[in-house]
Amino acid sequence: MSRVAIVPFETTLRVRDYCLCLHVQRAARALARRFDEALRPLDLTNGQFSLMMSLNRPEPPGMGPVASLLGMDRTTLTAALKPLQRRGLIKLTVDPADQRGRRASLTRKGETLLAKAVPIWERTSVEVEALLGDGDSNQLRRSLLALSSGISVQGSRQPSNKIGRASCRERV
Secondary structure (H helix, E strand, C coil): CCCCCCCCHHHHHHHHHHCHHHHHHHHHHHHHHHHHHHHHHHCCCHHHHHHHHHHCCCCCCEHHHHHHHHCCCHHHHHHHHHHHHHCCCEEEEEECCEEEEEEEEECHHHHHHHHHHHHHHHHHHHHHHHCCCCCCHHHHHHHHHHHHHHECCCCCECCCCCCCHHHHHHHC
8 A cells, every 4th residue: 555645844844945936926916915905995906907908909800819918818808808898898899890790898987997996096006016125017027028938837938028018018
């Protein structure tokens, strides 16, 4: 009969202290709670703010580019769009280039709400960046971008997504 291997407590401590995944998850949850609290008076979550901001473009984007920007699959994106659509903040239209596809855009009501949310986001972002002390928030953003664009679900490296500040704005 084989014996079940027991993971030593030292391994638990090493994971607690050095696991990038754990530390990024903890930081992401803390950031999400901070932004959720800040946006609560507008009845928005941080995820809804990011989703609405991703739709703030000259031309309505298709689902693929929005899902890619937000780092989610299309099914999750579709589910995230529904509450915003029910509130009249976004509208979905048929993609004229492909009748099977959909494009999403902000309604006037959505644009108005997003305009109210931006100063809250700006203030909260400044507060959060101040928590880094002497840390370089731009370096943190570059490191997070490298992680999100360089690692796939399977753990293999993906092609680098080296884009400059101007092209980030164009892609958003």
